[in-house]
Amino acid sequence: MDGNKIATVGMFDGVHRGHRALLERLHSEARQRGASTAVFTFDRHPLALIAPERVPATLMSLSDKIKALKESGADQIEVLHFDNDLRSLTARQFLKMLHDDYGVTALLMGFNHRFGSDRLDDLSEYERIGGELGIDIIRADELRDESLTERTICSSSIREAIAEGDVAAAAHMLGRPFAIQGKVIHGRQLGRTIGFPTANIEPSDGGLMTPLKGVYAVNVSLPDGERRRGMVNIGVRPTVDCSARPEISVEVYIADWEGDLYGKEIRLEFIKRLRDERRFPDIDSLRRQLTFDLEETKKLQP
Numbered sequence: 204m205d206g207n208k209i210a211t212v213g214m215f216d217g218v219h220r221g222h223r224a225l226l227e228r229l230h231s232e233a234r235q236r237g238a239s240t241a242v243f244t245f246d247r248h249p250l251a252l253i254a255p256e257r258v259p260a261t262l263m264s265l266s267d268k269i270k271a272l273k274e275s276g277a278d279q280i281e282v283l284h285f286d287n288d289l290r291s292l293t294a295r296q297f298l299k300m301l302h303d304d305y306g307v308t309a310l311l312m313g314f315n316h317r318f319g320s321d322r323l324d325d326l327s328e329y330e331r332i333g334g335e336l337g338i339d340i341i342r343a344d345e346l347r348d349e350s351l352t353e354r355t356i357c358s359s360s361i362r363e364a365i366a367e368g369d370v371a372a373a374a375h376m377l378g379r380p381f382a383i384q385g386k387v388i389h390g391r392q393l394g395r396t397i398g399f400p401t402a403n404i405e406p407s408d409g410g411l412m413t414p415l416k417g418v419y420a421v422n423v424s425l426p427d428g429e430r431r432r433g434m435v436n437i438g439v440r441p442t443v444d445c446s447a448r449p450e451i452s453v454e455v456y457i458a459d460w461e462g463d464l465y466g467k468e469i470r471l472e473f474i475k476r477l478r479d480e481r482r483f484p485d486i487d488s489l490r491r492q493l494t495f496d497l498e499e500t501k502k503l504q505p
Contacts, residue, residue: 208279209233209309209341210241210301213316214248214358217262218271220378221313221346221356226275228343229311241279241305242272249285262361262381264408281305294319295332302336309339315357368415370473380422380472383411383453387464397490401436401454402464404471413437416451418477420500423457424470433457434493434500435471438480458497474503 211229215222226242233240246265250258263271265282272280283289292300297319301307310333312326323329326342333340346356356376364373365381374380385406406413416438423433435455455471477496483489 207236207238207308208241208306209236209238209311210243210305210307211311211313212243212301212318213313215242215244215268215272216248216259216358217361217377218268218275219262219356219358219361219376221376223275223378224346225311225313225343226272226277230276232309232311232341236309238309239278240276241281241307242275242277243281243283243301243305244268244272245283245285247285249290252285252287252290258410259359259362260412261408261410262358262365262377262412264384264411267384279305291320293321294323294329295336298329298332298336298338302338307338309341311341311343313343314345362412365412365414368417368419368476370414370419371475374473380474381412381414382470382472383413384408384468384470385453386466386468389465397486397493399456399490399493401456402469404453404455404469406453407468413451413453414473414476416480418480418496420474420477420503421455422472422474422505423455424472425457425460426464426467426469431457431460432500432503433471434477434496435473436480440480456493456497458501 209229209232211225213222213225229240229242232238248258248261269280269282298310301310312329317323326340330340361373361376361381364370364376370381383404383406385404387402388405389403414437417436419435419437421433421435423431425431433455435453437451437453439451440454453471455469477499483492
């Protein structure tokens with residue numbers, strides 16, 4: 204077992220700019236100490252066990268999170284199963300587990316991070332316990348961005364932005380566009396009737412955030428790796444769907460592309476919210492608006 208290892212622990216949902224600043228600090232500390240690095244995360248949000256009704260929607264799937272953490276350059280990624288046994292550990296017991304089972308000798312803690320069933324409030328308490336166990340506790344600073352006047356860079360702020368349809372602000376905080384990946388499924392093929400055939404997307408991760416209803420410009424990654432510009436409608440298609448209880452769908456029109464995508468996975472990267480979803484007086488009015496939306500979509504920078 205490596206006896207000189209610096210680690211950090213967290214949910215890391217979205218692996219956003221704040222997380223990446225923390226990971227950069229982790230690597231900087233490791234170089235100074237001649238240590239290896241480890242990142243500990245969890246297979247599910249703690250609220251999934253404690254209060255399932257309060258579990259927040261996620262910003263990325265577990266597999267995407269693991270991939271992003273690996274890309275950070277960490278020597279070791281550990282996904283801990285959050286169950287009652289793990290939940291019951293006190294801060295001391297959790298730190299002892301990191302030290303005894305994984306060889307952790309230093310722990311970098313995020314500025315607002317707490318752990319342990321005893322929920323210690325004071326960093327000095329973690330430092331005291333760590334010192335007794337042979338773990339150096341290091342506190343990271345909060346990442347601040349002067350361009351964000353009302354939000355700090357954290358997962359909850361990004362969820363808030365996506366829920367408001369502000370995918371541009373979400374992308375700024377994430378450091379990349381918010382994305383939905385999913386399988387193309389059969390829909391009612393209503394888009395074909397107005398000259399805008401769409402692909403209905405069933406997200407691969409049912410717990411993923413869905414942006415506010417509306418029309419969005421997106422980049423589409425196709426199964427063969429090709430990328431195309433597209434526009435997505437999230438909503439109930441009020442002009443063409445007269446169902447008594449229409450379901451919210453995610454549909455994408457892929458510009459200048461034709462082909463069969465049924466059963467295949469595609470990825471949508473959200474660029475900008477174009478407008479609200481609304482009911483048009485007739486199909487011609489809807490078609491004119493979609494034509495205008497498509498022109499605006501194509502003008503946007505990649």
